[in-house]
Amino acid sequence: MSQLPGRRAALTQARKVRPATAIGVGAPLLTLVALLVQAPADTQHDTARRAPQAQALTSADLFCPASGKGPVRLASVAEQGAGAVTRRLPGTSRRTPVPLRAGGTATVDDSSAMLVRASDALAPGLMGARLGAPQPSARECAAPGGVRWFVGAGAGAAHLSTLTLANPDGGPAVADVRVWSTDGELQEIESRGLTIGGGQVSTLALESLAPNAHELAVRVVVTRGRLASSMSDQFGKVGEALHTDGLAAGSVPARHQVLPGLTRTANSRVLTLVNPGASEARVTVRVAGAHSTFAPAGVAEIHVPAGRVVVTDLGAALRKLTAGEDLSLVVDATEPVAAGLRATVAGDLLQHPALQLRTGRTGSVVPRTGTSSLVLAAGDHAGTVRVRWDDRHESVVRIAAGTTRAIAAPKGARWVLVDATVPVAGVIRTQAKKGAALLPLRPLVTHLLVPSVRPAWPPS
Numbered sequence: 001m002s003q004l005p006g007r008r009a010a011l012t013q014a015r016k017v018r019p020a021t022a023i024g025v026g027a028p029l030l031t032l033v034a035l036l037v038q039a040p041a042d043t044q045h046d047t048a049r050r051a052p053q054a055q056a057l058t059s060a061d062l063f064c065p066a067s068g069k070g071p072v073r074l075a076s077v078a079e080q081g082a083g084a085v086t087r088r089l090p091g092t093s094r095r096t097p098v099p100l101r102a103g104g105t106a107t108v109d110d111s112s113a114m115l116v117r118a119s120d121a122l123a124p125g126l127m128g129a130r131l132g133a134p135q136p137s138a139r140e141c142a143a144p145g146g147v148r149w150f151v152g153a154g155a156g157a158a159h160l161s162t163l164t165l166a167n168p169d170g171g172p173a174v175a176d177v178r179v180w181s182t183d184g185e186l187q188e189i190e191s192r193g194l195t196i197g198g199g200q201v202s203t204l205a206l207e208s209l210a211p212n213a214h215e216l217a218v219r220v221v222v223t224r225g226r227l228a229s230s231m232s233d234q235f236g237k238v239g240e241a242l243h244t245d246g247l248a249a250g251s252v253p254a255r256h257q258v259l260p261g262l263t264r265t266a267n268s269r270v271l272t273l274v275n276p277g278a279s280e281a282r283v284t285v286r287v288a289g290a291h292s293t294f295a296p297a298g299v300a301e302i303h304v305p306a307g308r309v310v311v312t313d314l315g316a317a318l319r320k321l322t323a324g325e326d327l328s329l330v331v332d333a334t335e336p337v338a339a340g341l342r343a344t345v346a347g348d349l350l351q352h353p354a355l356q357l358r359t360g361r362t363g364s365v366v367p368r369t370g371t372s373s374l375v376l377a378a379g380d381h382a383g384t385v386r387v388r389w390d391d392r393h394e395s396v397v398r399i400a401a402g403t404t405r406a407i408a409a410p411k412g413a414r415w416v417l418v419d420a421t422v423p424v425a426g427v428i429r430t431q432a433k434k435g436a437a438l439l440p441l442r443p444l445v446t447h448l449l450v451p452s453v454r455p456a457w458p459p460s
Helices: 007-012 019-037 315-324
Strands: 053-056 059-064 072-076 083-088 105-108 114-120 126-132 137-140 147-156 159-166 173-181 194-196 201-205 213-224 228-235 243-246 254-259 268-275 281-288 302-304 308-313 328-345 348-353 358-365 371-378 383-389 393-399 404-408 415-432 435-440 447-450
Touching: 059 126, 059 228, 072 114, 072 358, 114 126, 126 358, 137 243, 137 435, 147 228, 147 268, 147 328, 159 173, 159 194, 159 213, 173 308, 194 201, 213 268, 213 308, 228 348, 243 348, 268 281, 268 302, 268 315, 302 308, 302 328, 328 371, 328 435, 348 435, 358 435, 371 383, 393 404
Parallel strands: none
Antiparallel strands: 053 447, 059 114, 072 105, 072 126, 083 114, 126 137, 147 159, 147 213, 159 201, 159 228, 173 194, 173 213, 228 243, 254 328, 268 308, 268 328, 281 302, 281 328, 328 348, 358 415, 371 404, 371 415, 383 393, 383 415, 415 435
């Protein structure tokens, strides 16, 4: 019987398996095997969590804002060691050496804005401020930070504030700026995703965001890179020359706020509160004096609606109290709020930021004009505080719980270092016939926390 041509070849040809068929059959089998050999849930390995490692700080940056009032004073509270300090103008790459040594100070006679960098042993404890004369003036050089609050700003005809963002690094940085007013948070403003190029400084006049808004609170959140945030404030009467002062960044919203260092005399005092939360806050105001904390007469409970700014005049209530002793303002709230106090002293503008109570080392430079004092406010615990002025004067003082302690600065003092065993908040307060100035004590960063990152290997 004859066969059809090619039939035997077709029957004897090797059968081939298509790739799609192999994958369709093999994948379920591999999955089944993996499930069968998988360890039970109660025997699976949990990778150990390792705490971040502390490393000594080897580089520190400051931004000193521009001003025509006076030079910049830089200080190092490092006890010993070598390092270098340089400065450069924003938008340039050329760095100029600054002759600053450990434990010393250096003066830079330049009214331009500048980016300052310290390395090696001079990085921990780098401080700076722009100081003015003959009228007391002091505006701190700001360090980069992730979140900054400025309470008591304005954008009205007689109250103008300008926010400055400085990028000390080579790559771009991005920030989101939120603004609250007495009418609520300003939603329809172009203040999100602000990009500042490497080594650049950007200024933002608040009147461009919220025209005719006289009382504002501003929060800056850095979402990429690093930025140093600084605020300049102008305040006065319509038709008259406005007075200028730096509006220092204050504490984040909290239920307990302290504003240390009220001046003995002032023409006016206005407390600004912002409640960024979703529930109304009830706020009580007290003062911490030389012997105790008490409620001043004539100051009622303040109600701060959710998402709003509230302004309260405290001038009359505090006038007689401050004339007799050194006081600090204490703010307690049922919901987290941020606070700031604006005062005028002999016609000069003075801003009091709210500060966080903390232990450990804090410091500041000391203005060169007027009579300066270190003013400390204690929390709920009594304890000792070690105070060092430059490398020449050192003392240990005791501070009672809930009180304010003022310590006169030695003549010629250039910087102060405070080491507290109990939580305190402090400022350097300078007073003269023509006005006053205030510099907050900031924590000294000496170490960085580096996260421990490694692969999660299974146990052998």
